[in-house]
Amino acid sequence: MYLVKEFKILLNNSYFCHALGVFIVTLTLYFCSGYTHRLPTTVINTLWLTIGCYLLVAAILPKITAYLLVERKYYILPVVVSIFTLTMIIVFMTRIEYSRSTLLHGAILCFVWFYVTSLLRQESQRLILFAIPNFDISSLNQKGRVRVIELKAPYDIANIKGGLVVDLHRNLSPEAEKFIADCSLNNIAVFHAESIREMLEGKVQTKHLMENAIGSLQPNPLYMTFKRIWESLIIITTFPTTLPIMAITAILIKLENPGPAMFIQERVGQGGKLFRIYKFRSMTTKEAGAEDKFATAEQARVTKVGKFIRKFRIDELPQFFNVLKGDMALIGPRPEQDSFVKQFEQQIPFYGYRHMVKPGITGWAQVVQGYADDTESTSEKLAHDLYYIKNLSFWLDINIVFKTIRTMLTGFGAK
Structure with a gap:
């Protein structure tokens, strides 16, 4: 028991933990390679790639789990998968010789090591x-x-x-x-x-929002420029996958229900300016002059295709073009209809402050709280939106990206 206790104390030191992790992962891959003497170039390259991936995961995990609302163990799998997938893409593009099986085993070993040690170090990370x-x-x-x-x-x-x-x-x-x-x-x-x-x-107490807190809601202009660049690059690089999905979705919508495949509506953007948002139509066509309603009050109009694309957020994909145009961001508070904004500004204190940044396709409120369909839940949503604006940073954005992936897989908050 004494040795176990001492070992856990040593693991609490990040340098020791990751040095031991690199050693164990590399040694295991070496023995599993099946080569007892000189390793081929493919295996040697893969060992170096695995070490690089391990160190990247070790550097990124603490950054995106620095928020007390989240637990590190839930982010290990998506981070490991993302890093190793990106590595495979780079290897494919640069034509580096590598061993696919060794890299796969390396990813599995990294995940196991990070997950087990996160459980052992849980108390020390409090x-x-x-x-x-x-x-x-x-x-x-x-x-x-x-x-x-x-x-x-x-x-x-x-x-x-x-x-x-x-x-x-x-x-x-x-x-x-x-x-x-x-x-x-x-x-x-x-x-x-x-x-x-x-x-x-993960939210700001809007009832007690003070002058100094309002000042902290001003986003960093340098990061906002960087944010626009990296979000646009992500969208462009995913077009080979997302464009075919969009084309198939548009065809299915047209086949199931007459009317346009796209739903275009005015929403309130940064600084209270109106812009036209693009979505795939998930409901039957709306009668001219009909009153604006929350999505929960329109469930009877949702089509079969619409129900599916809403659950997995496929209906939001056309907003990639809103981001490229500069009307929206990939990550930010969700844009609301002008009629609802005017209503909420009368009912909810500080509601207008959510328009200090560009609205997003996904956001902190969406992945933490889910959907809002009345004044009370919208007030709660505002508290999360203001937390995001106050703490806006690259690592919070990356945190939201991983939460969004989980949301897409589980259908959390879909209406």
């Missing part, structure tokens, strides 16, 4: 915080990614082994105020309780 008890500590301890330990007066800085969390908007004793200042001076991170709750729930 955020440990010590709290001055001027708020409901149990509300944070109910979440699995954080452990909050209550401090007892008199406060001693030697007891702090992680960060300090406190509700900075509530009254504090002079002793507590001095202790917070001492922690800051000693480079101990001090968190506001609501900030931790925000990270755990």
Whole structure:
């Protein structure tokens, strides 16, 4: 038992864990190759490719799972599959000699190692915080990614082994105020309780949105330019796959139900400007002058083809052209109809702030919450949208990409 405990402690060190992982994966592939003497070039190249893939997975996983709302083990398979698939595409394009079976075994070994060690290291990856008890500590301890330990007066800085969390908007004793200042001076991170709750729930508390929070909703213009480039590149490189799917979908829609294959509607975009959104028609044609309704109120009009393409988000594929035109982004808050926007701006505080960025085909609210079909659920959706805008970054976008893949496979939130 002592050796097991010591080994788990060593695994908590990322450098040791990944050095051991590279060694075990490489050694296993070597013995499984069937060559006892000199390895052929194909196997040697594949071993180097596998090591490179392993290191990429090790670098990317912590980045996209830095958000307390997510658990790392659920991202291991999609990240490993994505990295090894991309590697195979590069190998195919550059015509590097490689062993397909060795690379496949390498992907399996990498996945197993990352998954097993993530379970063994789960406790060490939890955020440990010590709290001055001027708020409901149990509300944070109910979440699995954080452990909050209550401090007892008199406060001693030697007891702090992680960060300090406190509700900075509530009254504090002079002793507590001095202790917070001492922690800051000693480079101990001090968190506001609501900030931790925000990270755990993946949403901004819109009822308490303050002036400084509104200022943080301004997106980084440099990243927004980079975001437009990499999203456009993804769309263009996937056209050999998506264009045939779009063509088949359009034919099936026309065969099942008379009317246009495309559904074009005005939506509200960045800065409140109207634009025309493209979708595949998933319902029977709408009567002229009919009142705008949520999709949940229109279920009777959904066709058989429409039900299928909605479940797997195929109806959204034409919006790739909206992204290339610059009306939308691949990732962002979903665009809403103008009539609903005017209604929600009257009913929901700060609703207009979701238009600070381009609307997206997929977004944080879609993969975390799902579909919204009334004022209450739209208010909740806004809280997730503002969290996305506030924390907008490349790694959050990549996190959403992987969540979207899971959503497409499970049909989560489809209406």
